[in-house]
Amino acid sequence: MTLLPVDPLPEREVRVRAPGKVNLSLRVGPVAEDGYHPIVTVFQAVSVFEEVVATPSSGRTVSVDGPQSELVPTDGSNLALRAVELIAERTGVDEGVHLHISKGVPVAGGMAGGSADGAAALLACDALWHTGLSRDELVALAAELGSDVPFALAGHTAVGSGRGHLLTPALCRGEFHWAFAVQDGGLAAGAVYAERDRLVEARGAAHRLPAADEDTDVLDPDEDVALMQALRAGDPHALGAALRNDLEDAALSLAPGLAEVLAVAQDAGSLGAVVSGSGPTVAALARSRQHALVIAAAFTAAGVAERVLTASAPVAGARIVSAE
Ligand SMILES: C[C@@](CO)(OP(=O)(O)O)[C@H](O)COP(=O)(O)OP(=O)(O)OC[C@H]1O[C@@H](n2ccc(N)nc2=O)[C@H](O)[C@@H]1O
Ligand SMILES: Nc1ncnc2c1ncn2[C@@H]1O[C@H](COP(=O)(O)OP(=O)(O)O)[C@@H](O)[C@H]1O
Secondary structure: OOOOOOOOOOOOOEEEEEEEEEEEEEEEOOOOOOOOOOEEEEEEEEEEEEEEEEEEEOOEEEEEEOOOHHHOOOOOOOHHHHHHHHHHHHHOOOOEEEEEEEOOOOOOOOOOHHHHHHHHHHHHHHHHOOOOOOHHHHHHHHHHHOOOHHHHHHEOEEEEEOOOOEEEEOOOOOOEEEEEEEOOOOOOHHHHHHHHHHHHHHHHHHOOOOHHHHHOOOOOHHHHHHHHHHHHHOOHHHHHHHOEEOOHHHHHHHOOOHHHHHHHHHHOOOOEEEEOOOOOOEEEEEOOHHHHHHHHHHHHHHOOOOEEEEEEEOOEOOEEEEEO
């Protein structure tokens, strides 16, 4: 009897796409004992995406391509690999996986690209390993990985409280258009929060006030009434006027060149411009898709960005795009 060659089983592959974000408002309270700051933030997911492809493998490894990929660690500190270890540990799975990440979101840019990879890896492993986790279980694992990871799962527009991990969906009508000025060097979120503490304390000392007094009402949700109304009305002019980021002074203090980026956005007629999260990416709100391209061109012409991006928003959170 002759044995016919048998085709190997087709490689299974799960492909997930997850968005970056911009903080439309970011209000920061005084640092808590655990080293984290209570915040109230309005997240919006933007059409700048990470793609993560998971395939079975003997080990647990990651590879990365795309802009700034050389800045992304491929050891156990990679958020996507941390997600793999976490889901394996909690579900008792003893399998390997290789993740390939194609980066679209700036690295350490304040747009939560690493968080998007973490969220994508959770979804990919859940599908690949048939662990069948519920949405709530995935969200709980996401919150363990990082403050911004639950929003990368949720997407759209949402209010984040606590460390930013407790989410409430926000009503939002229509489509908004953004231009982003991306910088080469990133800013670490922890360093920017620490710089904010230093600035608040220095200001408190100058006014002979206890530093914490300044933040007494900062976490009151009513502070964002105008912004929430602008979102409900789908009014980009009102939204532009309501943008706010309490980390902006700290990001500007660590990266003073960002003041010029904000000025260029204003000169190009943006409806509002802010540092995105902990920076250093600057997000400029445009009147239209065409206007976003004009603002992006102005960033390039002024030489204030290493790279420019345009995006529409809001978009959905992490999604499986194919599983075969
Ligand atoms: C500033 C924000 C705004 O959305 O995002 P980015 O701009 O970095 O994307 C977030 O608060 C960042 O979230 P994320 O980057 O997930 O932070 P984590 O990994 O949880 O924490 C990194 C470090 O930031 C500081 N941190 C983070 C969140 C928070 N509410 N208070 C903090 O003080 C802590 O020092 C922590 O050690
Ligand atoms: N998958 C990943 N992609 C990007 N950065 C990662 C990843 N995993 C870990 N990191 C580390 O986290 C840092 C910040 O991640 P990132 O999400 O890109 O920025 P931010 O927190 O500013 O939004 C990076 O400088 C990098 O050292």
